[in-house]
Amino acid sequence: MTTAVYAAGAVCWRVVEGKTMVLVIHRTVHGDVTIPKGKVDPGESLPRTAVREIQEETGLSVALGIPVGVSSYSLGNGREKIVHYWAAEITDAAIRHSTFVPNGEVAALEWVTIKKARSYLSYSTDVEILEAFAALVDAGITRTFALIALRHAKAMSPSNWNGPDATRPLTERGVQQAAGIVDTLAAWRPKRIVTSTATRCVTTVTPLAVACGLEIRRTELISQDSYGDGTGDVRTVIGKRVRARKTAVICAHGPILPEIMREIALATGTTTGSYLSDAAALETGAFSVVHLSTDNPSSGIIAIETHSPRA
Incomplete structure (x- = not known):
């Protein structure tokens, strides 16, 4: 049985004079027009691959947005290639700091309308x-932010720890x-x-926090102790994050995660299920990325x- 080849990329987009434009690349060797993407390096996650490949192919530094699908097709050697894609809004700052120059892989970058891209893409x-x-x-939900619910990494078991549970x-x-999820997050x-x-x-x-240069904001409102004694307040924490409309990582405990997901749904008018x-x-060290509309969070979970x- 042949092993599939995995790759990742993104539909890079920006608004120019009121029109949504997408980025296509003209590849040098293949002579085709395609969406930026590339193969996964050993030990690399798909989201990390997408960000790295876009940087390498286009010189653009991006933050991923909502997932937009998975494509699969057969390669000449009989192996299947599976490609995961996200949307990625390109900021003016990213355009200004692009390091792209034509090279042996990519001959040119071009921003085109969605209509033109439909007939322009080679595949x-x-x-x-x-x-x-x-x-x-068309639905008006391209600009998004994410609330990332993260379960803490593997901790020492209570039976092997003599101190307070909060200090395990x-x-x-x-x-x-904890180190292995940094690139993906x-x-x-x-x-x-x-x-x-x-x-x-x-x-x-x-x-x-070290990798991103961010302050860690600690709160008892989503601690296991507060959950146990009834003093927790997940709603306040989630409500603040939804109102802020900025991508945030929220790290908590297994028993609190269902409440976090429920409160995100309630705060955005999403039907629960x-x-x-x-x-x-989630297993320890795993996380769920919940995508919401920046322009209208009350439109629900997208x-x-x-x-x-990976560890």
């Missing part, structure tokens, strides 16, 4: 991804998990990190994607 699989993005444009440390595996370029005050939660987000339970049923730690 039907790219057009299908473009159509998924176009549906978001991460195990060696947990420390590896950073793909959405979070602006805030909010965590339970428990040591295992704070330690989990510390590598991310079993999908929320699925998104909250998408949820879940990622597991």
